[in-house]
Amino acid sequence: MVNAVYDHIFAIIIVGIIFVSAVVALPAMSLINIRAVDQQQLRNIALNVFNALLLDTGEPANWGSFLDFQMNDPRIKRFGLASAEDSAFYVLDPDKVQRLVVGNPLNYCDYNKVRELLKLQDYGFRLRIIPPFNVSFLSHSVDNKILNYKARVSYLDGRPIPNAKCNATVVYTKDQNYFYINQSGPVETDAMGICEDNIPLKVQPDYYTVVLRVTVADVATLVVISGQTIKNTIARINIVYNTIVLSSWKDPPNYNAGPGESSENVWIFDIVAFGSDGSVRKLFEDHTKGTGNKFNSGKGPFIRWYRDFPGLHDFEPVVLIFNFWAEPENSTKPGRQQVLISMAYPDILGTSIFNYGGIPESSGSSVTVQRSVIISGMTYIAELTLWKESHGI
Numbered sequence: 001m002v003n004a005v006y007d008h009i010f011a012i013i014i015v016g017i018i019f020v021s022a023v024v025a026l027p028a029m030s031l032i033n034i035r036a037v038d039q040q041q042l043r044n045i046a047l048n049v050f051n052a053l054l055l056d057t058g059e060p061a062n063w064g065s066f067l068d069f070q071m072n073d074p075r076i077k078r079f080g081l082a083s084a085e086d087s088a089f090y091v092l093d094p095d096k097v098q099r100l101v102v103g104n105p106l107n108y109c110d111y112n113k114v115r116e117l118l119k120l121q122d123y124g125f126r127l128r129i130i131p132p133f134n135v136s137f138l139s140h141s142v143d144n145k146i147l148n149y150k151a152r153v154s155y156l157d158g159r160p161i162p163n164a165k166c167n168a169t170v171v172y173t174k175d176q177n178y179f180y181i182n183q184s185g186p187v188e189t190d191a192m193g194i195c196e197d198n199i200p201l202k203v204q205p206d207y208y209t210v211v212l213r214v215t216v217a218d219v220a221t222l223v224v225i226s227g228q229t230i231k232n233t234i235a236r237i238n239i240v241y242n243t244i245v246l247s248s249w250k251d252p253p254n255y256n257a258g259p260g261e262s263s264e265n266v267w268i269f270d271i272v273a274f275g276s277d278g279s280v281r282k283l284f285e286d287h288t289k290g291t292g293n294k295f296n297s298g299k300g301p302f303i304r305w306y307r308d309f310p311g312l313h314d315f316e317p318v319v320l321i322f323n324f325w326a327e328p329e330n331s332t333k334p335g336r337q338q339v340l341i342s343m344a345y346p347d348i349l350g351t352s353i354f355n356y357g358g359i360p361e362s363s364g365s366s367v368t369v370q371r372s373v374i375i376s377g378m379t380y381i382a383e384l385t386l387w388k389e390s391h392g393i
Helices: 002-055 094-098 111-117
Strands: 123-130 134-143 146-154 165-173 180-188 194-200 207-216 219-226 236-240 243-247 264-275 280-285 303-308 317-328 336-343 354-357 366-375 378-388
Touching: 002 123, 002 366, 002 378, 094 236, 111 123, 134 207, 134 219, 146 165, 146 207, 165 194, 165 264, 180 194, 180 280, 207 317, 219 317, 219 378, 236 317
Parallel strands: none
Antiparallel strands: 123 354, 123 378, 134 146, 146 194, 165 180, 165 207, 207 219, 236 243, 243 303, 264 280, 264 317, 317 336, 366 378
């Protein structure tokens, strides 16, 4: 009898424990399920937004190529970054991507305006464009008309990439001569991801630039290094379809300006473009110091010089190199040369990481989606992060 009583008590305790556990666990399980559903809904929205960004040309289809683009341009009825000239999926128009560069002197897309066009008033997003792998120069120097460089190629996580093919192009100047150009390679990276080469030059240069094109499994990227570290105080450089546009920095310091001198004369001597396929094209040569190649830096972020170069867009330029000559007005001081390197579409192409959009809220959930895209003939990784905002706009 006593054992039977104990058995009943024990059974009641076990049933009570199971009941209490179920009461506690079921709400937690329901909350987990609700969160899982919310996360999946957020992911579905992110995929839809990602496809809208990468597959839609927008309306009008050439909105990125407006030379008179406005920050909240009323002509844009629908937003998308896809190229209207290429039928392949995930090929982006570099002119449109360039409109995401905050601070672009030719104006850029307002983040809230883009959210409105994408119908994302209650959501925030951040778009990143990432190079497929890393390339960095370890050293470079010129001695007795021989340029030596050493570079390292690695995956984004830092692991070295062996057997990558490296082709180098050297653009250099001596005195006021036109650009000299020498090409070398390919050389392959070793087990540590290191490549190096010695390139004979025609003269001992005053200035030189090395453009290194690295290919890994048919995917290429470019990295650029200069023999001199020069702060760009002369011009901001943009491409809009076939047009190269130079605009001045706000209140730039004058080159070699002496007491009482307030301005400078600047001429464009040479322009060289590098295509995504490794080809080199001389766009401009004029050392006459005439009105056609004169660029006045002036004051304020205004257009100072522009010129159309037929076929430039189809050439798919990735890097531009300019050779400027600057002389102070009303001065006996000698002029000075300045070679400027510019990625053809600033802050997008090359090996830097490009970001556009907001900052995820730390207290909320977010989802991230990725895929490969093509910009100006080169492969990049596009990454979209989307999150639900606590307060709508």
